[in-house]
Amino acid sequence: MRAKGRWHAAGRLALVIGGLGIASALLLGVEARAADTIKVGWVGPLSPPGGYAEGALMKQATQLAIEEINAKGGVLGKKLECFYEDTRGQPEEGTAAAQRLISQDHVVGITGEFHSSVFLAEMEVAHAAGVPIIAVDVWALKITGKGYPEVFRVAPNQALIAAKYGDWLAAAGFKNVAIIVEKTDGGQSARDVLLPILDKNKVHYDIVGSDPNATEFTAQIERFKSNNPPYDFFMTIFSEAGAYPMVSQSYTLGFAPTAHTGIGNTGGPAVDPTFWENVKDGGKYLVTEIVGLPKNAWNDKTKGFVAAFKKKYNTTPSPQAVENYDAMYILAEAIEHAKSTDGKALVAALEKTHWLGGRGMYSFSTSHDPDWAYHQFMAAPVALVQYDKVGQEADDAPIIWPRNIATVKYMYNKPPK
């Protein structure tokens, strides 16, 4: 029995030693492989309570960019290795994700994010560590307004988006606007930009804040409906899935879109793949924004991206997807030009960005006037479109604003009585 016990003990020891050997070999392999790659990070919501629907598209676009860059030989002769972090729409998760990417994964740059409040948390970590971070689909002014050298933004901000809505509402002749705004950093920022423009143009408005997770708006819409004088436009500043029931409820209750009251949504849901399945006829005549080039101005990069995305994922990419795709390319270009992965060298290279992507020629402002202009892609394309068919893709909808790129003569297509 004792001899048998000794054999068992020896066997166990051999197993442990063997296991340790294999583990060491694997670890060494990982180390060796890691040395051959340049690590970059992506952050964004992939699960609730964040905007995981948009996050999924954004991640897919980044994966596509990484695959293409690596297929062309990578950067500085090395492959890009991307680490993806789910930030769940929570600032504290964003902080933890940025810390993991920087301290644990040793990434040289980060792109992504859909929620302004989360990005504001992430950029503090990146700023403290001196790692460049490119904001992709976050619109709050204070992101670039803080003046951190590491922070760049490819998305338009609220001064470029909400201002367009304000100018268009005034130019289209609306006089009395009902607004529902989600109570988030992005919503607050839109409100801060939009309301002064409406005030300046003497457009009356009533604005109502909402929990971003709300889905029941019937009582509020009935309240709007009973207002005297009646509203002539219903503006929804809502980036979450609740935008769909809001549009549906407004339509079925006969509030908007009607011959008297128009409807608009800013925030992204109106260009997502299942928009029409959810709102059906209620989406016709809705005004929304596209944060990419209008279809008639697509360049070869845009066309190539859309085709590759459709082929790989069998769905049409949203404007947020193009932003993510371009952001990863911009980071790769900066590494290539800096010939280094040092944070300061990358920031300097990013400041000199002059790269043609799927959303036009990218460059970042270095002006601090106004404060939000710093490291902002000032020429970020934004166009207001108005659906005129059920099931229409946003890129096919007529552009109504700004007028210099409008594809139709009218400024607003009023539904018939």
Place this chain on the structure above:
Amino acid sequence: MSWNYLFIQAANGLVIGVIYALIAVGVTLIFSILKIVNFAHGDLYMLGGYCAYYVITLLGVPPLAAMFLSMAALFTLAVALERTMLTPLYSDRTERKDEYGLIVTFGLAFFLRNVAIIAFGPFPLKPPSFISGVTRFGSLVLTNDRLFAGGTGLLLIAALLYFMHRTIWGQALDAVSQSRESAAIVGINAQRFNSFAFGVGAALAAAAGALIAPIFSLAPDMGVLPNIQAYVIVILGGMGSVIGSIIAGITLGESEGLFTAFFPDATRALAYTNAFGVLVLMIVLIFRPTGLFGRRHLRME
């Protein structure tokens, strides 16, 4: 504000309240038998909605039949979950049963939510209407889907009440809820009724999910808010009281709707709607610490 406006808002609040009640009775039923608050109930509601959606879109089954199939599927799933995850609740070796139930159902909620994102995709989906179009009563406009959801919800609640009070299985459930030991003495297999109660609760949640899907759309996180609302309703009605949760559900639906409609500061009314529901709960608890139907609650325990 006119009487007409009050009537419109009250009618909308009633429909939402019935749906709240349908979700909450399941939580109550589970609580009264298993003595745990099921924090995954909203996620079972979400699964029920998706199940009906796929039965309709993939198999071409009519929406009402799909709702019943979804109820059957969720009943089966819930029984399996109860058998695999909740049996330690009935063991004397489990010291902190309340905490165990809380952690397991919370964990299950997160698991189901994240699996739903992978399985069903992140984008909201919407099944076809039960009955498309709207019905007008003067200036009151109600979508047929809301009317159908409210009416079917009332029928399901009535069926549950009939079952609880007029059938031998329902009385056995009531017996287990009052005293597990006494029920065992008269030959009732309490463990079997644990599974049954969890299954019926999940089936009711599935019905609510299927009914609500054409109104609010389906999303993997759609159960988060109902989870909180159901908990508020169950406490408001009196823990363990089925009648209490029905009345509390309708009360909450009405009070939230009327709050949004009449709160003097119109810019804040919508944002404070959920907080107002909790405020109603706090006020009731100050005067009736065991909820609206506290006596019934004592009897059930």
